[in-house]
Amino acid sequence: MSIADTVDVLKQSADFQRELLDNGRFKIELFYFATLCDKLVIKKDITHPYLHTADPSDFHDMLSAALSCTKLNAEDDPMSSLLCGYVLIRLDNIYYSLEAATSINNEPLEASSEMTLQGPQSAFSENIKTNLMIARKRYPYPTLIAEQLTLGKVSRTQAYLLYDKEKCDPDVLRRAHQMLNQVQADTVMAVGQLEALMTKTKIRWFPTMIITERPDRVTYNLAQGKFVILLDGTPYSLVAPAVFYDFLSAMDDMYQSFIVTRSLIVMRYVALLITIALPGLYVAVVSYNPEIFRVQFALSVAGSRAAVPYPSFIEVIIMLFLIEALVEASLRLPSYIGSTATTVGGLILGQAAQMAGLVSSIMIIITSAVAISNFVVPINSMSFALRLAKYPLVLLASMFGLVGLVSGMFALSLYAANLENFGRQYFRLFTGEPAVAGYKESDSN
Amino acid sequence: MTRYYYYFFLICMLINTIFFVPRILLAQRFEGAVMALILAVLVGSTLAIVFTKSLSRFPGQGLPEIFAGFLPSVLRIPIILYLGIMWGIAGSIIIVAFSFITNRFLSPETSPRLLLLCFCSICCWASTRKASAIISVTEIVIVLNLPIVAFIMYKSYIQKHFDWDSVKILSDYTFKPPSWTLLAAATYPFTGYINFALYNRNFKELKVAHLWLIPVIGTFVLFTSIIVPIGLLGVSAVGDYLYTWISAADTLRMQYGFIERVVYLFLFIYIGFSLLFVTITWNIGTQMILDCLPKRFKKTKRGRKATPWIVAGTIAATTYWFGISSNDKGMIDSVKLWLSIRLASEIGVVLLIAWMAWHKHRKRRIRHG
Numbered sequence: 059m060s061i062a063d064t065v066d067v068l069k070q071s072a073d074f075q076r077e078l079l080d081n082g083r084f085k086i087e088l089f090y091f092a093t094l095c096d097k098l099v100i101k102k103d104i105t106h107p108y109l110h111t112a113d114p115s116d117f118h119d120m121l122s123a124a125l126s127c128t129k130l131n132a133e134d135d136p137m138s139s140l141l142c143g144y145v146l147i148r149l150d151n152i153y154y155s156l157e158a159a160t161s162i163n164n165e166p167l168e169a170s171s172e173m174t175l176q177g178p179q180s181a182f183s184e185n186i187k188t189n190l191m192i193a194r195k196r197y198p199y200p201t202l203i204a205e206q207l208t209l210g211k212v213s214r215t216q217a218y219l220l221y222d223k224e225k226c227d228p229d230v231l232r233r234a235h236q237m238l239n240q241v242q243a244d245t246v247m248a249v250g251q252l253e254a255l256m257t258k259t260k261i262r263w264f265p266t267m268i269i270t271e272r273p274d275r276v277t278y279n280l281a282q283g284k285f286v287i288l289l290d291g292t293p294y295s296l297v298a299p300a301v302f303y304d305f306l307s308a309m310d311d312m313y314q315s316f317i318v319t320r321s322l323i324v325m326r327y328v329a330l331l332i333t334i335a336l337p338g339l340y341v342a343v344v345s346y347n348p349e350i351f352r353v354q355f356a357l358s359v360a361g362s363r364a365a366v367p368y369p370s371f372i373e374v375i376i377m378l379f380l381i382e383a384l385v386e387a388s389l390r391l392p393s394y395i396g397s398t399a400t401t402v403g404g405l406i407l408g409q410a411a412q413m414a415g416l417v418s419s420i421m422i423i424i425t426s427a428v429a430i431s432n433f434v435v436p437i438n439s440m441s442f443a444l445r446l447a448k449y450p451l452v453l454l455a456s457m458f459g460l461v462g463l464v465s466g467m468f469a470l471s472l473y474a475a476n477l478e479n480f481g482r483q484y485f486r487l488f489t490g491e492p493a494v495a496g497y498k499e500s501d502s503n
Numbered sequence: 504m505t506r507y508y509y510y511f512f513l514i515c516m517l518i519n520t521i522f523f524v525p526r527i528l529l530a531q532r533f534e535g536a537v538m539a540l541i542l543a544v545l546v547g548s549t550l551a552i553v554f555t556k557s558l559s560r561f562p563g564q565g566l567p568e569i570f571a572g573f574l575p576s577v578l579r580i581p582i583i584l585y586l587g588i589m590w591g592i593a594g595s596i597i598i599v600a601f602s603f604i605t606n607r608f609l610s611p612e613t614s615p616r617l618l619l620l621c622f623c624s625i626c627c628w629a630s631t632r633k634a635s636a637i638i639s640v641t642e643i644v645i646v647l648n649l650p651i652v653a654f655i656m657y658k659s660y661i662q663k664h665f666d667w668d669s670v671k672i673l674s675d676y677t678f679k680p681p682s683w684t685l686l687a688a689a690t691y692p693f694t695g696y697i698n699f700a701l702y703n704r705n706f707k708e709l710k711v712a713h714l715w716l717i718p719v720i721g722t723f724v725l726f727t728s729i730i731v732p733i734g735l736l737g738v739s740a741v742g743d744y745l746y747t748w749i750s751a752a753d754t755l756r757m758q759y760g761f762i763e764r765v766v767y768l769f770l771f772i773y774i775g776f777s778l779l780f781v782t783i784t785w786n787i788g789t790q791m792i793l794d795c796l797p798k799r800f801k802k803t804k805r806g807r808k809a810t811p812w813i814v815a816g817t818i819a820a821t822t823y824w825f826g827i828s829s830n831d832k833g834m835i836d837s838v839k840l841w842l843s844i845r846l847a848s849e850i851g852v853v854l855l856i857a858w859m860a861w862h863k864h865r866k867r868r869i870r871h872g
Contacts, residue, residue: 459613483636
């Protein structure tokens with residue numbers, strides 16, 4: 059499209075401005091989106107110098123010398139730059155385009171989904187320039203490369219691929235470029251969506267890339283030789299290639315003393331085991347092998363189940379469904395009503411369900427233990443993936459008892475180990491990641 | 504690298520209690536079982552060390568590739584096919600035996616056919632995974648369960664009622680010549696190294712440090728698997744039990760434990776070990792058999808191969824049929840037969856590999872003058 063055609067198409071919008079300026083000596087014409095452009099920049103860079111310029115050739119020189127201002131050829135199409143907040147200037151039928159984009163939300167936000175107690179408190183902002191600045195400030199090293207990308211046919215979302223050239227594996231980078239080139243979508247809004255677009259297999263379960271809002275995690279992972287994708291309009295960034303261990307490590311792990319950290323990590327893995335296996339274990343023990351535990355315990359379980367008329371798996375499914383609904387509801391509700399929902403759901407419903415003989419009181423304890431343990435997982439996407447893992451185990455346990463439970467866990471770990479992430483192993487006992495913060499052991503393999 | 508070698512070595516060491524090795528040995532405890540144990544340590548360690556040393560001359564190569572360089576395909580294909588089937592049968596024996604065990608000790612109400620079907624389908628799925636994934640899971644299962652195994656061993660040795668006299672009685676029957684079957688059963692625990700016939704592909708170099716650990720661990724585990732049942736069940740009564748080790752573990756009690764009966768702990772970890780063992784053997788068996796098929800069967804369909812599923816499914820279906828048509832007695836007879844054939848073919852494979860390694864070594868020396 060020629061320049062005139064573009065202007066014709068765009069002028070149908072109410073916020074598209076077309077202004078003819080006259081300083082008494084010569085005329086210029088400006089085209090821009092009032093909503094996308096910063097009036098201050100336009101004033102400072104265009105209208106103010108324009109007022110003091112004597113003749114058109116001086117103004118040509120002024121525009122050629124201005125920062126981020128390009129002269130357009132007759133066949134250039136200014137559509138995409140106009141839509142990104144550029145100003146089109148017409149002077150003697152020569153067009154210039156000057157960047158004057160206004161930025162929203164360029165303040166770093168407070169970390170809201172990955173808290174640390176004594177670490178850095180701010181997260182990334184929703185503006186990609188600010189994010190890149192934060193990343194550069196925290197990683198002031200000459201080998202940090204930022205490659206610009208544009209993703210999405212319609213949204214044309216800006217993105218940066220960030221990596222340390224010295225440390226990042228070239229093979230990983232080659233695969234990353236290949237995956238990013240494959241991205242086929244109209245709009246790209248969030249990094250989680252980008253992850254889904256990048257991965258080939260449609261049916262995925264465990265996340266293989268970390269979604270984080272913490273600049274310190276990004277810095278740490280850059281130093282480990284991973285790459286980071288920053289996306290405009292979201293405070294979250296995508297870090298890959300990740301191993302399973304990364305999803306269970308909080309940034310606090312580097313800010314505490316060695317023994318404290320290690321104990322916390324062990325605790326997190328125990329919580330992981332509880333959140334996955336406990337409902338299945340309950341079904342297996344109650345319905346198949348109550349004799350596994352001591353007699354007193356078996357009796358007290360049976361006593362608490364005395365009023366419950368159903369087999370144990372129905373009880374588990376009722377309770378697990380309620381708690382999942384509660385978690386989902388409190389996520390979507392505004393925070394004012396959220397606390398009401400938790401009180402009604404957790405306290406009243408739980409108590410009443412037990413009194414009504416719908417579920418046993420031990421089942422209430424198990425449900426809460428499962429839910430609490432699930433929140434221990436630091437990275438949200440993994441916590442969601444693990445929420446699902448207990449259902450196949452409950453199914454197997456209700457069909458085959460303890461054997462089914464153990465077989466299910468074996469299959470689960472084999473599934474995770476079979477996942478491949480940029481040609482690397484995803485789930486291993488000894489990950490062999492480099493120790494950049496001094497806490498991870500490296501493997502001599 | 505070294506640690507992976509010992510994981511595979513250990514899994515075979517630990518699985519022997521399910522493989523009826525103690526049962527076969529204890530049935531003939533007065534007719535040469537002790538001598539079989541002593542000979543097995545010698546024979547098993549020698550085979551393991553010769554195989555490992557020879558295979559280290561072929562870095563990153565599995566048995567099919569090595570054979571391809573030395574043998575014509577008329578010889579190579581039947582041998583590899585035979586080995587693949589042997590591997591498949593090893594897994595099948597464990598899966599059938601373990602489904603009997605679960606049905607008897609853990610969930611007597613579940614239908615045995617359903618249990619076998621569950622095991623078969625999980626292992627069929629598992630054995631079509633990548634070899635690297637199976638190796639990682641081996642590490643996880645072994646490292647997590649080994650402390651529990653050590654605890655059970657410790658628990659059984661410090662039992663107040665452990666009858667050392669019975670063990671001493673057995674020492675009177677040391678110098679009796681063992682039969683081939685006994686020797687075959689006793690050497691089975693040493694056979695873990697053979698999995699590297701294929702998994703050598705996944706490692707750059709087969710360099711194993713501390714090879715002296717093989718006879719040491721071997722002796723300890725082998726004698727433990729005989730002595731503990733005798734000490735706990737008594738030298739004459741021990742012959743009456745079918746699943747010797749599980750009955751022996753059932754005599755133990757943890758007074759302050761969350762789980763009171765040790766046998767549940769034992770069964771719990773052995774579900775993991777059995778599934779892992781079957782996954783490993785079926786994976787190797789499938790890969791071996793696939794190597795013998797003509798190239799046109801290895802077509803990929805949208806990036807996924809169908810042939811491994813077909814081969815693994817065939818093995819699983821055969822196992823299911825074998826499992827529902829066999830009983831405990833027939834099972835032991837077939838295990839004995841399999842073990843005897845295995846020892847002979849294992850010696851054959853080790854000799855072949857040693858000859859090839861020697862050949863390669865000599866060729867290189869001639870080339871370098």
